[in-house]
Every structure is written in C-alpha cells, then in structure tokens.
Amino acid sequence: MPDPFVHLRVASAYSLRHGASQPAELVARAAEHEMDTLGLTDRDGLYGAIRFAGACRDAGIAPVLGIDLAVHPGNVTEAGNLPAGTCERSERGGLGVAPQRLCVLASSRAGWAALCRLTSAAHLSGQRGRPVADRATIMEYAAGGELVVLLGADSDVGRAVVERPEVAERLLRDWAQVLPPQALVVGVSDHQLPGRGIGSSVQAARLLALADHCRVPAVLTNAVRMAHRDQAPTIDVLDCARRLVPLDARNVDRRNAEAWLKSGKEMAVLAELLARRAGRGADGGSRLIAETRMLAMRCRLDPRRDLGLGEIHLPELSVIGGGTRVGDAQKLLANRCEAGISARYGTADEAIRRRLDEELAVIAQHGFASYFLTVDDVVRLVRGRGCRVAARGSGAGSLVNHLLGISGVDPIRHGLIMERFLSPLRKSLPDIDLDVESHRREEIYQQILAAYGGERVACVAMLETYRVRHAVRDVGAALSLPPGEIDAIAKAFPHIRARDARAALRDLPELRAAGLAERRLDLLFELVESLDGLPRHVALHPCGVLLSDATLLDRTPVEASFAGYPMSQFDKDDVEEIGMLKLDVLGIRMQSSMSHAVAEVERTTGERIDLESLADNGFSDPDTYRLIGEARTLGCFQIESPGQRELIGKFGPSDFTDIIIDISLFRPGPVKSDMVRPFLEARQGYARPSHLHPDLEPFLRETCGVVVFHEQVIQIIATLSGCSLAIADEVRRALGSVTGQADAKAWFIPTAIGRGYSPVVVQRVWQVLESFASFGFCKAHAAAFALPTFQSAWLKTHWPAHFLAGVLTHDPGMYPKRLILEEARRCGVALLGLDVNASADGYLVERLPEVADTGAAPDSPPRWGIRLSLAEVKGINATEVARIVAGRPYRSLTDFWNRAQVSAPVVERLVLAGGFDAVHRLGTATSVRRGRLTRRDLLLTVADLQRDSRAGIKQARRARGLAGGAARRVGPVDGAASDPRDRALAQSRRPAEVRPPEIQLPLDFTEDADPVPSGLPELTDSERVQAELAVLGLDVSRHVVDFYAPLLAALQVTRSRDLLSVRRRQGVLVAGVKVATQTPPIRSGRRVVFLTLDDTTGPVDATFFEDAQGPYARTIFGSWLLVVRGELRRTGPRGVSVLADGCWDLGELFERWQSVLELTGDRERALTAVRDLLAEVPEDFGGGARRMLVHPSGFRQSAYADIKPAGGSGPAGSPAAGAPRKLWHSSPGSSGR
Incomplete structure (x- = not known):
C-alpha cells in the first residue's frame, strides 16, 4: 500500500542555485518511500517539469506540477521596474530583501496551459531575470478554477501571522475573496527552528490555526530543497553563489538540514506535533495528512493527457501554404516535389518516380506533410534574404528534401536511403538541421519570428550545468579564497565534469605539477564535486527554434533571452518530448566565409560564382582534388585538423564519394572501432x-x-x-x-x-x-558535410586570397588567424597591413599593383593581397569601426582624432599596429629616422590630442557617444501586450545600437597641427611584433620564430618544409608557435595530445602519448613557444608528423643561450648550456591511474578525451609569458587557459 503522504512543495535543481537534487533523484527517493504521488514546484520556472514528469512516468508515480513565484501586491508593469525589495538580487555583497512568494499548482490540462501562461506573464513583466507576478495577474489565470494557489510560510500571510495576526487574517480573507472556490490552500512547513521566523514551529502552528479559523484548507509541506539530508552543504554553496556572498551563517537560508524529502512516517509525526500546537484535537495530524493527499489527488496530472507528451503540433497550413488554394498539406507537398523534379532532373525516370512515391507514402502515413512544408517555408525565407543555407544530418537521404531544395545532395546519385531519416516504423518527428551564415543567424531568427508570430515561435533554452571550472569559481568565492588563486585553479583544469575534479588531480600530470592536491583544498574539491551537473544558468540554445501551431504558449512558458528573443523554458530534449517541431538553425562560420569569398570575388573582378552549380558536373575538378590529396587543406571545412590532414594524406580522395568516406572515417566511432x-x-x-x-x-x-x-x-x-x-x-x-x-x-x-x-x-x-x-557514421550526414567541404576546397584552389579573406573574417576553423595568415603567404597572397583609410570590419582583398620587369607572362593571373581588418584591434567596438569607415578618407592622425570619435586607447593601438603608417608614409622600420616621423612621434601626438581634449580644447569636434542619433531602447511594455516577441524584446540586455555619424568629408582645418618629427627612433622589429601581438594577436611584419632563428639553427632544428626529406623514424627537433592542442579519443583508451606548431614554413604536427606527457604536460599546455623532440612518422605520400618524447619552452632555452653568450661571448659554450637543459630529465608527474570509459561493445576511451568537436570552446588564454589569447586553439580536453 502506498504511503498516503504527498510532498507538494518541492524544489529541484531546476530552481536555479536553490535546489540541490535532480528531478530523477527526487523521484527515486519518493519511490524508496513508497509514495505514489510527488509534486514539483520549482522557483521561478517550469524548467524541470517535463523531465520530472518523465521520471515519474518511468517510476509509476503521479506528478503534481506547479511553480514557486515571487509576488508583489502592486501592478508590476505600471512603472516598468520592480519595486525595491521585491526580488532577491544577485549582486556582490547585497542580500536584498527576500520576496513574498506563493506556489501555484495545475489541476488539469487547462490548468497546465494556464500555469504556462502565468509563468510567461511573470517573466515578461518587469525586468529580465526577476520574474514576479502581482495579484491581478494571478487572478487572471486562476479565474477558471484550474489553478490552485498555495500560500506558504514565505507568503504575505505567512510573514505576517506571528507578529501581526490581524493583518495575516485580512490578507488571507482577501485572497479567498478574489480566487474561485477551492482554488486557495494554506501550506504549513515546520523545520523545527527555534524562534518565530519562517520555518519555526511557532509560525507553522499559528499559520495552521489561522487557516482553520478562516475555513481555508490547509496542507502540510516540507519546503523540500534536497533529496537527502547530507546535501545541506551544497545548499549553502548554492545560496552564496546565487547572492554572490561568502559562506557565512548570515548569508544562507537554512538554519538546519530539515528541508529534505522525508518519508511519510516522518511527516506524520511532524503533523501530529503541529496539530497539537495549533489546537486541532486528537485527529488533527491525520486530518492534515488526509487534506494534503486530497489536494494531491485533485492535482495529479497525466503526462500524456494533460501535458501532451507524445503529441505533435505543427504550424497550420494557412500559415505555411504560401497563399496557395490547395487545402490539403499532402497534395501541396506532392505538387512542390513535382516542381522540384523539373528543376533538379528535367524529367523523372522510373527510379526517381518510385522513390518519390515511397517517401510521400511514408510521410502521409505519419501525417508529417506539414513538417516538410514548414522546413521548406523556412528555407525559402532564408534564401529570399540572400543568405546561404544548407541541410545537414540524415535528412540529406530524403529525395523529398532534395526536390524541395532543402538539401543540395542528390540521394539517388550518392546511394542514400530514406529509412535512416524516416521510416514507417519511426513515429517521432524527423530531424532536419539547417546551416546558415553565422553572422546572419539572428537576422534569420527575426525573420522566422516575423513570419510566424510570437504565438507560434520561440527559441529553445539551454540549461548550462556546473562543470569543474564554474564549480571551482563559485565554491572558491563562497570559501573566500583569493580571486587570483580561484582563477588559476579553474583554468588549470580541462573542460570536464565537476564530479571528476579529484580524479583528474590524480590522473593528469599537468595538474599534479601545479600542486593542486594540497590538503587545504580538500573541502574546495569536495564541494566542487557536489555541484556536478546542477543547472547553473539559463541561456539561449545556439540554434534551436520551436515552430508550432497557435497553442505554443499553452504548452511551454517563455521568457526573454539576453538578446530579447522569446525563449521556451524547456531544453531541446524536453521540447521533443512534448511534440514540438524543433528546427536547428545553426550559424556556420564556413557558410559565412564562403559567402564573404564569393562577394569579394564579385567586388574585385565582377565575376559571379554559383557554388551550388559545382554539383552539375558531379563535383569533378582535378585541381581541387590535388589540393586535398596533398593535404593543403588549412582553412577548409572538416578536413583541416592534424588528424584529418594525416588521413587524407594517406587516403588521397579523388572524387566526391571519397570525401564522403573520409568525413565518415574521421569520427570517434570509426577511429575507436x-x-x-x-x-x-x-x-x-x-x-x-x-x-x-x-x-x-x-x-x-x-x-x-x-x-x-x-x-x-x-x-x-x-x-x-x-x-x-x-x-x-x-x-x-x-x-x-x-x-x-x-x-x-x-x-x-x-x-x-x-x-x-x-x-x-x-x-x-x-x-x-x-x-x-x-560506431559507423550516417552516410547522408557525411554527404551533407561533403558539400561545403568540396566548395571550400574549390574556393581555396581557384580563389585562395578571397577564400582566406573569408576564413579570416569569420574564423570558422580550429586554427588561430595567425596560422591562416601564414597559409595565405604560402599560397602567394600578400599580407597588407592595417590602414585606417583602407581596412574595414572584415578582411578585404586588394589587387596588387603591377611591378615592372617581374618576368611574368602577359596573361598571368593578377596578384592579390589581403588587407587586415580593423575589427582585430584590441578593444575596438563595431560602432567605432563603423565611424572610421564612414569618415574616410583621413589626411592625418589629427584629422582622424577630430572626426572618427574613437577612444584614445584604441587610437594608440591603431598607431602601434601601423594603422597610420600609410597616412603619414612612415615606410619600413629603421632604428633611427632623422627628420622623419615615426610611430613614437604619432604616440606623442595622441598624448597631446588627449591632453587638449581633457582641457576642453576643440570640444565640439571631440564630442562622442550618441552623435548621429542613438537607437532608443524600448522600456518595459504593459502586460496587456499580446505578442511575446515585443515583451521579450523590451527586456533585451543587449547594448543599444548606436548609429555612426553622417559621413563627413575631410575638411582643411588649418588649426589642426600635423605630427612633427621629434627625433625619436622608430620601433625595432622586435617592438613592432610585440605591439602587433598585443594589439592584433597577429605577428604581421615578422614571424615570432624569426627572432629565435640563430638558436634554432645552432640546435639544427628541422623546419616544416624540410620534414618530407627526413628519413622515417629519424630523431628530429622541431620548434614553433603553438597553434592547437587536442586530446581526441583513440582506440586504446589512452590519453593522447595532438600538438600543432607553426614555424614560418608550415604547420608541424606532434603526438604525445601518455608515457611522454608526464614530465612535459605542464609545458605542453602552459607555454606558447615550444621546442619538441621526437622521431619522424610517415603518414602518407606528403604527410609527416612527429612522435614526441620531449617538450621545452623555447623562450626559456633562448634566455639560457643568450645569457651564457653575453657572459662568455662563446657561442659553443652557450649552445652546450642549452643542450644540457635538453638533456635534463624533468620531474615525472606521470604514473597516475588511467581512468577509462568503457562502451557496451567493449571499446575504451580516455576520460579526458575531447567530448565535443574541435573549436567548440574558445581558444586558450595566455601563459605567464603574456601571449595573447588569439594565438592558439585549445580543445575541451586540454588543460590550461
């Protein structure tokens, strides 16, 4: 027999940084107590409702769903801001005033719809991130009697009942008058605290007595925040993290550990004690338990009937039909496919016709015609904006998708099958992902919202959970550790689960070398692991868009994202559970790069390129396959990583099918198997x-x-x-x-x-x-990837300057821009420096002037150069770039200062990076430039101009900020606004757009004093490169490694261009700037580190297996100029790599060499000192236990292998030497910044 008690007020981990237990953990605990019903009332949202309902369904427990909301007695939307003290603030050092709260429970399908809309209203009123409802809003959605309002200890009634009982009675009667009958209950919670505050036995007894006095039903709750009592320290850390305060008794909510999911027997004992204190009589406790169960039975929800789990809701045909008179979605789909046959094939042979009929029959069987029409509608909308769009995933195997123009891959030609995408036996919605240009993704979102409306469209949420770095930061702050130490500890870890923190300290040599295993940090890591997987933050999913019929807001609450988009509170898995069409509109930087390249070709030559037409001749271009086969694929989509370049060097793809195979082979599954x-x-x-x-x-x-x-x-x-x-x-x-x-x-x-x-x-x-x-890979998915792979390789083959300009502008790959610049040089493309009169917000292509007597043939192709982008300058913003471009040309630095309205630090960086060299014709660097201007002179001029501006001289010309008219930020809108788009936009936290000033022609201000030579020397080559790295993250004028050339020559370091001439298994020394580290999964299950260096002549790939990592791991991950020792491996006709067994910091070696050389003047002794360093065996921090993840098939994987594709996280930061963050890419499995 089930336990009769039901916990109705329960906060899970989806009460962000308030609850400590996952919904499934709470359900499992209730099942242990033999409970048949369990409630979930998370704070401020329904984020965990769907997965809680699913867990209840699996455990045979009935769910009760509600929300715990902050309430303000006034009208939230009248002033557009929350009144003071309404909501707890997350600001450092301030607790604010705890808000009045209440719980609202849904009692039916209509109640669930009302609950979703009430939650949306609370979030879309007032300020983003501080949901609050007023009494009028609650009355509006509870008027139908399908919602139950539960007033607990922290409600207005509960707060007043001890000190001001007459006020509490008045408030309770007021609530009873405005709510329908049976829609109001009082919830009493006794955490057995002393005193008279919230959770005290005195307050609970008086609140129960008041409910009896006013004849309002009362229920017993325990205000649960954790499944187990021992999770109380985690609760304390969450309270401190939410409030940004140190861990102290004054800063946490709990005073004991009673807010856990107690058994029914324990709650029955509590009920008897409470009933006696409230004067209820002998059976008071049992009546309280019975009343609690009665309410629970009334509010039990059926996940399928009430929440709509398993249902499918698609946009109405009237919305997606495009004005057609065809009333049947299936007929409309068939008509569009017929039109597609003419466009794709001209005429249809028997195989095409039979395949189309089969696919249409399956679509009709499932009733999915509206799904395909909706995706087609979105694709047409995107193309109508002139934006590149391509389908990815198994949907490329559908002929219907190809005929509609959704997919550019011909499934007939490439032998793809529909059943991998959709079959008669798969009833769930198929999944079609769309790749669009990354820099236009938000524009596409806006167009979809405008086309379908806020009642049918919302973006998908992404619940970011605690991983080790975030957990270290929050726990460290709670424990009052120094900020610098917290930062160092957090950045030392790779991007792993928080629960693996102490295991990583044992396993990873770079962490042991950092000394993080100290006893004083034991509490830190114990608490870090307790936060593992708990939701920390709600963010906008990077690509998910929901499309539904007009009942969307009845099935999901929405709130405003940071950028002001209406965002569902459910994540990608939840929305699929409740049958919503989730369309992944992914912003792909390679699509932007190719679009940029095509536009640059047309701008500079007048030629219009249609990349889609490459399919017309079956993707046959020998020059492109030659580039791929020689592994000259840096910058190309999917085939630029060290492992891929090794694979294609061995493979030598010669046609489009080979590219499909190559992409399929280079996946974790095929590699592991x-x-x-x-x-x-x-x-x-x-x-x-x-x-x-x-x-x-x-x-x-x-x-x-x-x-x-x-x-x-x-x-x-x-x-x-x-x-x-x-x-x-x-x-x-x-x-x-x-x-x-x-x-x-x-x-x-x-x-x-x-x-x-x-x-x-x-x-x-x-x-x-x-x-x-x-472990295989979907061929249709690989074919969809192969399309942009071939297109990008074709562009690099035939238009390298224009393609690499696109790559540099949109940064689509895993390598830093400095390596792409080196690749451009190797392709014969000139690098043109920063110029305020020529550079723009992206990298532009320029035709180089003809040079006489070059010996070039008269019909030889023109030479091209790539102009550096203003956007690379550290600290510059888009508005400043727009002002610079709008005000061109500039005749001097002073003219620029007066009209461009750019901040002084940015102007100084522009000077240091050479942005005014062409304006003032500075030319090349020399140590002394007598009688001529230098960059130092220009810096002095900036200082003078800044001093004059501060003194008020030329103030009119120096006016900044809203010149030209600033975009007005719309304030919070009234709650009656009908479209969630407008209400979400009103809460956008994105900085208001500032329009650049009207274009100003350069005027001859005679009072403007041009810079004059001061006799200061020009920056040295070394100073120039240091300035470029600091300002741009790029070494433009010279390669960093050039400065170490004497030492590298003395050590007989082998350059990348010479590695092909080295014998297999011969020992080599290589050196360069670190450009990438990866830790991919391999079949053995061991941890491997792939390191890529750039030495001015090309990339050098080195592999460190576990045996070699121990002594050198900290250098591998922590330094940016490296010397690597190892033996040469052949990886194909033109492929080589280094099997590494040692690694040293080049800067440290150079410092030793230089210091001995300066001291003795003996180059041989200096070289011997360096060789002695190379011969030393550093302390070995290896030998830790190897933790492996074992697949059901028996294959093993390192626990620290990359868990997402390269490029998924930002580049690593700078080591102590001060290298900028832009210098290298660090994969998620890599330690260090």
Whole structure:
C-alpha cells in the first residue's frame, strides 16, 4: 500500500542555485518511500517539469506540477521596474530583501496551459531575470478554477501571522475573496527552528490555526530543497553563489538540514506535533495528512493527457501554404516535389518516380506533410534574404528534401536511403538541421519570428550545468579564497565534469605539477564535486527554434533571452518530448566565409560564382582534388585538423564519394572501432577487399569491403534477413546496447541461415555488425558535410586570397588567424597591413599593383593581397569601426582624432599596429629616422590630442557617444501586450545600437597641427611584433620564430618544409608557435595530445602519448613557444608528423643561450648550456591511474578525451609569458587557459 503522504512543495535543481537534487533523484527517493504521488514546484520556472514528469512516468508515480513565484501586491508593469525589495538580487555583497512568494499548482490540462501562461506573464513583466507576478495577474489565470494557489510560510500571510495576526487574517480573507472556490490552500512547513521566523514551529502552528479559523484548507509541506539530508552543504554553496556572498551563517537560508524529502512516517509525526500546537484535537495530524493527499489527488496530472507528451503540433497550413488554394498539406507537398523534379532532373525516370512515391507514402502515413512544408517555408525565407543555407544530418537521404531544395545532395546519385531519416516504423518527428551564415543567424531568427508570430515561435533554452571550472569559481568565492588563486585553479583544469575534479588531480600530470592536491583544498574539491551537473544558468540554445501551431504558449512558458528573443523554458530534449517541431538553425562560420569569398570575388573582378552549380558536373575538378590529396587543406571545412590532414594524406580522395568516406572515417566511432586501418590497407592495395558475400558487394564496394556507414549496416541486415529497410534500421538502432545486441543476434542469425546463407558467412557478418554497427557514421550526414567541404576546397584552389579573406573574417576553423595568415603567404597572397583609410570590419582583398620587369607572362593571373581588418584591434567596438569607415578618407592622425570619435586607447593601438603608417608614409622600420616621423612621434601626438581634449580644447569636434542619433531602447511594455516577441524584446540586455555619424568629408582645418618629427627612433622589429601581438594577436611584419632563428639553427632544428626529406623514424627537433592542442579519443583508451606548431614554413604536427606527457604536460599546455623532440612518422605520400618524447619552452632555452653568450661571448659554450637543459630529465608527474570509459561493445576511451568537436570552446588564454589569447586553439580536453 502506498504511503498516503504527498510532498507538494518541492524544489529541484531546476530552481536555479536553490535546489540541490535532480528531478530523477527526487523521484527515486519518493519511490524508496513508497509514495505514489510527488509534486514539483520549482522557483521561478517550469524548467524541470517535463523531465520530472518523465521520471515519474518511468517510476509509476503521479506528478503534481506547479511553480514557486515571487509576488508583489502592486501592478508590476505600471512603472516598468520592480519595486525595491521585491526580488532577491544577485549582486556582490547585497542580500536584498527576500520576496513574498506563493506556489501555484495545475489541476488539469487547462490548468497546465494556464500555469504556462502565468509563468510567461511573470517573466515578461518587469525586468529580465526577476520574474514576479502581482495579484491581478494571478487572478487572471486562476479565474477558471484550474489553478490552485498555495500560500506558504514565505507568503504575505505567512510573514505576517506571528507578529501581526490581524493583518495575516485580512490578507488571507482577501485572497479567498478574489480566487474561485477551492482554488486557495494554506501550506504549513515546520523545520523545527527555534524562534518565530519562517520555518519555526511557532509560525507553522499559528499559520495552521489561522487557516482553520478562516475555513481555508490547509496542507502540510516540507519546503523540500534536497533529496537527502547530507546535501545541506551544497545548499549553502548554492545560496552564496546565487547572492554572490561568502559562506557565512548570515548569508544562507537554512538554519538546519530539515528541508529534505522525508518519508511519510516522518511527516506524520511532524503533523501530529503541529496539530497539537495549533489546537486541532486528537485527529488533527491525520486530518492534515488526509487534506494534503486530497489536494494531491485533485492535482495529479497525466503526462500524456494533460501535458501532451507524445503529441505533435505543427504550424497550420494557412500559415505555411504560401497563399496557395490547395487545402490539403499532402497534395501541396506532392505538387512542390513535382516542381522540384523539373528543376533538379528535367524529367523523372522510373527510379526517381518510385522513390518519390515511397517517401510521400511514408510521410502521409505519419501525417508529417506539414513538417516538410514548414522546413521548406523556412528555407525559402532564408534564401529570399540572400543568405546561404544548407541541410545537414540524415535528412540529406530524403529525395523529398532534395526536390524541395532543402538539401543540395542528390540521394539517388550518392546511394542514400530514406529509412535512416524516416521510416514507417519511426513515429517521432524527423530531424532536419539547417546551416546558415553565422553572422546572419539572428537576422534569420527575426525573420522566422516575423513570419510566424510570437504565438507560434520561440527559441529553445539551454540549461548550462556546473562543470569543474564554474564549480571551482563559485565554491572558491563562497570559501573566500583569493580571486587570483580561484582563477588559476579553474583554468588549470580541462573542460570536464565537476564530479571528476579529484580524479583528474590524480590522473593528469599537468595538474599534479601545479600542486593542486594540497590538503587545504580538500573541502574546495569536495564541494566542487557536489555541484556536478546542477543547472547553473539559463541561456539561449545556439540554434534551436520551436515552430508550432497557435497553442505554443499553452504548452511551454517563455521568457526573454539576453538578446530579447522569446525563449521556451524547456531544453531541446524536453521540447521533443512534448511534440514540438524543433528546427536547428545553426550559424556556420564556413557558410559565412564562403559567402564573404564569393562577394569579394564579385567586388574585385565582377565575376559571379554559383557554388551550388559545382554539383552539375558531379563535383569533378582535378585541381581541387590535388589540393586535398596533398593535404593543403588549412582553412577548409572538416578536413583541416592534424588528424584529418594525416588521413587524407594517406587516403588521397579523388572524387566526391571519397570525401564522403573520409568525413565518415574521421569520427570517434570509426577511429575507436579500427575501421580506418583495414580501409586504408585495402584502398592502397596492401590487402584484398573482403565483401563477406557476393550479395553484399554492391554497397560495400565503395568502401573496399569495410563497413563504414549506417546505411551499409541497414542494407546488410535487410539483404541477409529479407526484412524491409525500415525493420533493418530498427535492428541497427538496437545494436547500440548490450541488451539490444543480444536480441538482434537471436533474431538475425537464424533468420539469415533460414534464407539459405551458410552459418559461417552469417557468423562472419554478425561479427562485423557487432563490432562496427554502433560506431559507423550516417552516410547522408557525411554527404551533407561533403558539400561545403568540396566548395571550400574549390574556393581555396581557384580563389585562395578571397577564400582566406573569408576564413579570416569569420574564423570558422580550429586554427588561430595567425596560422591562416601564414597559409595565405604560402599560397602567394600578400599580407597588407592595417590602414585606417583602407581596412574595414572584415578582411578585404586588394589587387596588387603591377611591378615592372617581374618576368611574368602577359596573361598571368593578377596578384592579390589581403588587407587586415580593423575589427582585430584590441578593444575596438563595431560602432567605432563603423565611424572610421564612414569618415574616410583621413589626411592625418589629427584629422582622424577630430572626426572618427574613437577612444584614445584604441587610437594608440591603431598607431602601434601601423594603422597610420600609410597616412603619414612612415615606410619600413629603421632604428633611427632623422627628420622623419615615426610611430613614437604619432604616440606623442595622441598624448597631446588627449591632453587638449581633457582641457576642453576643440570640444565640439571631440564630442562622442550618441552623435548621429542613438537607437532608443524600448522600456518595459504593459502586460496587456499580446505578442511575446515585443515583451521579450523590451527586456533585451543587449547594448543599444548606436548609429555612426553622417559621413563627413575631410575638411582643411588649418588649426589642426600635423605630427612633427621629434627625433625619436622608430620601433625595432622586435617592438613592432610585440605591439602587433598585443594589439592584433597577429605577428604581421615578422614571424615570432624569426627572432629565435640563430638558436634554432645552432640546435639544427628541422623546419616544416624540410620534414618530407627526413628519413622515417629519424630523431628530429622541431620548434614553433603553438597553434592547437587536442586530446581526441583513440582506440586504446589512452590519453593522447595532438600538438600543432607553426614555424614560418608550415604547420608541424606532434603526438604525445601518455608515457611522454608526464614530465612535459605542464609545458605542453602552459607555454606558447615550444621546442619538441621526437622521431619522424610517415603518414602518407606528403604527410609527416612527429612522435614526441620531449617538450621545452623555447623562450626559456633562448634566455639560457643568450645569457651564457653575453657572459662568455662563446657561442659553443652557450649552445652546450642549452643542450644540457635538453638533456635534463624533468620531474615525472606521470604514473597516475588511467581512468577509462568503457562502451557496451567493449571499446575504451580516455576520460579526458575531447567530448565535443574541435573549436567548440574558445581558444586558450595566455601563459605567464603574456601571449595573447588569439594565438592558439585549445580543445575541451586540454588543460590550461
């Protein structure tokens, strides 16, 4: 028999930085107590409601859903701001005043809809991030009787009941008068605290007595904040993190550890004590428990019936039909596909017609026509804006998507199958992701919102959870550690789970070398691990957009994102649970880069390039495949990483299918399952392809008999078993788990043998399926990626300057811009310095002037250069860039100062970076420039101009800020505003746009004194490069490594361009600027670090396995100029890398060399001193236990391998030497900043 008590007021971890337990943990605890119903009333949102309902469904527990809201007695929207003391503030050092709160419970499907809309109203009124409702708003949504208002200890009634009982009675009667019958209850909580405050036994008894006196039903709650009592320290840290105050008894809410999910027996004892204190009589406690259960039974929700789990809601045909008279969505879809046949194929052969009919039949079976029409509508909208758009994912396998223009990949030509995307057996909505230009993504969001309206569109939320770095910062601040120490500890860790903090201290040599295992830090890391996975912050999902019918706001609450977009409170998994169309509109920087390149080609030559037309000749361009095969792919989409360049160097792709295979092979699954080696052996002729059986050869031939694609797995299962492709895909999906593999094997082997295949063949095929099926890659997904891969490689082959200008402008890859600049030089593209009269907000291409007597042929192609961007200047903002461009040309620094309205620090940086060299014709650097201007003179001029401005001279010309008219920020709107778009926009925290001034022609201000030479020497080459690195993050005038050339030559360091001439397995020293570190998963499960250096002649790739990491890990991750020792590895005809066994800081070696040389004047002794350093064996911090993650199939992976693609996090920061953050990329598995 279930426990009769029901916890109705429960806060989970989705009460951000208030609750300590995940919804599933609370449900599991309730199941242990044999409870059949459990409530969830998170603070300020319904963020955890869907996953809580799902956990309850799985545990056989009925959910009760509500919200804990801050309440203000006045009208929140009248003044546009919250009154003082309404909401607890998260500002350092200030607790503010705790708000009055109440809980609202939903009692039906209509109640859930009202709860969602009430939550939205609370968030879209007042200020972003401080949701608050007034009594009028609550009355509006509770008027239908489907909501229940629960007044607890922290409500206006609860706060007044002890000290001002007559006021409490008046307030309670007021609530009873304005709410429908049975819509008001009083919730009493007794945390057995002394005194008379919230949670005290005195307050609880008096509140219960008041409810009885006013004949208002009362229920017992425990105001739960944690599933287990031992989570109380975590609660304290969360309170401090929320308020930004140190951990102290004065700064935390709890006074004991009673706010946990107690058993029904414990709550019954509490009820009896409370009833006696309130004068309820002998059965008072049991009546209180019964009344609590009665309310719970009334508010129990059915996840499917009341929340709509499993339902699907798509935009109405009237919205997506485009004004057509066709009233049936399926007919409209068929008509558009027919039009697509004419556009794509001209005429349809029998195979195309049969495939289209099959796909349309499946779509009709599921009723998904509106889904495809909606995606088509969005694609048309994006293209109508002149923005590049492409589909990714398994949707590329659909002919319907190809005919509609959603996907540019022809599934017929490339052998893609629909069933991997959508089949008769898969009832969930298919998933189509759209790639758009990254810099126009928000513009596309705005267009979608405008087209569909705020009642049908919202963005998806992303609940950011505590990982180790955030946890260290919050716990460290709570423990009052010095800010510098907190920062150093946080940045020392790779981007791992908080729960792995102490394990990482044992496992990772770079952390042990940093001395973080001190006993004094034990409490810090214990609390850090307790925060693991708890939601910390709500943010806008980077790409998810919800599209629905007009009932969207009945099924999800919305709030304003930082940028002012209406944002659902549910994440990507939750919205799929409740049947919403989630369209991922991803901002892809490579799409922006290619768009920039195409625009630059047209601007500089007048030629218009259509990248989509490359498919017309089957992507056949020998020059492009030559570039790919030679691994000259820096900057190209998907094929630029060290591992990819190694793979394509061995592979040598020669057609579009090869690119698809290459992209599929270079995935964690295929790498871990050892697909790459047998494929390359067969491809290069070292082994004969094995197709397992002649019936399988048609779809294994292209991959040399190796199972690479999910589609091949599906086809193998279907061929040998005789089942449909739809059933085969279900079997493939089951192979990802141990149980699923056992069930699939029990079905597949006898079925295949029964169809006449020999047991030996069937067993061999099963071994292949068992090994590879869960690790393959979707061919359709790879084909969708291969399209921009080929397009980017084609642009680099034929228009390198224009393509690399796009790459530099939009920064799409894993490498820093300084390496792309070096690549441009290697491609014969000149690098043009910063110039206030020529540079813009992006990198521009310029035709170089003809040089006489070059010996070039008369018809030789023009030479191009890339002009540096103003946006690279440290501290400059978009408004300042716009002003600079609008005011051009400038005749002098003083003219620029007077008209461009740029801050003095930015002007100084422009001078240091050479932005005025051309204006004042400074020329090249020399140590002394007698009688001529230098950059030092210009810096003196800036100082003079700044002094004059401060003194008020030329104040009119120096006016800044809102010149030209500033964009007006709209204040909070009235709650009656109907469209959530407007109300969300009113809460945008984005800085208001400032328009640049009207273009001003350069006038001859005779009073403006031009800079005059002072006799100061020009900056040295070293000073110039230091300034460029500090201002731009780029070494423009000279490569950093050039300054170390004498030492590198003496050490006989091998340059990148010479590595191809070195024998295999020969020992080498290489050196350069670190440009990337990665820790990808490998088959052995060991941790590996891939390091890429740039030495002016090209990239050098080095690999550190675990044995070599111990003594050198801190240098690998912490230094930016490195010397690496190792032996050469051949990775293909033109591919080499270094198997590293040592690593040193180049700066430290150079300092030793220079100091001995200056002291003795003996170059040989100086070199010997450096070699002695190289010969020293540093302290080995290796030897830690190797933690591995084991897949159900038996494959292993390092716990510290990258868990998301390279480039997913920002570049690492600067080491102690002071290198700028732009210098290198650091993957998530890499330690250091």
